[in-house]
Amino acid sequence: MTQNEIIQALSSATSIAKSKITNTAVLNEAYDYAKPSSFSRGLRLEFGNVVVLLISGTASIDESGRTVHVGDFRAQLARTYHNITGLLAAEGATWKDIVKTTCYLRDIERDYEAFNEExxxxxxxxxxxxxxxxxxxxAILCRSDLLVEIEAMAVFLKAA
Incomplete structure (x- = not known):
């Protein structure tokens, strides 16, 4: 999608449809935590035929809400990418639709080289x-055993 196509689609939108993103096959919902949390895994916004996905901070959490790969930065990062991939797939998107990521590392000095390689x-x-x-x-992350968390934004055209 070109920048001009996005601008044209956005300018023709008359409303914004909003829905939550979920994929419990890869990770659970925050309200299922032992200490429930009040956020969506992500939001799907539709501006006419332009879809924007806002994916909340996602980490190495399994489908039961447990932290996995404790102490292994590379494995936690791989699981984080797996979880984001699952959330994208649930909305008909891929990593090719990602336009921005914000990456939170517990210890950037220690882990940045491995992070950048992976x-x-x-x-x-x-x-x-x-x-x-x-x-x-x-950043200090929401769980002491998490080493990395990533939030992402995707933009794509709605399938016809």
Whole structure:
């Protein structure tokens, strides 16, 4: 989708449809946590025939809400990508629709080199060109055993 196509589609939109994104086959819903949390895994916004997916911070959580791969940064990052891939697929999207990621690392000094290696490999496997805009931030994450969390934004045209 070109920038002009997005602008044209957005300018013709008369309303914004909003729905939640979910895929319990890859990770559970936040309200199912032992300590429930009040957020959606993501939102699907429709501006006419343009779809925007806003994917909440996603980490190495399994379908039962447990942290997986505790202490293994690369494995946690792989599971995070797996979870985001599942959320995208649930909405008919792929990584090629991702336009922006925000990446939170518990210890950016220790883990950034591994993060960049794995991200580069993963994005090459996905055939991404151009690459999404991105930012990396050191942060205290919501669980002490999480080492990485990623939020993402995708934009694509609704299937006809």
């Amino acid at each position: 991200r580069t490999r993963f994005f090459q496997e996905q055939g991404l060109d151009p690459l999404p805009a991105s930012v990396g931030i050191q």
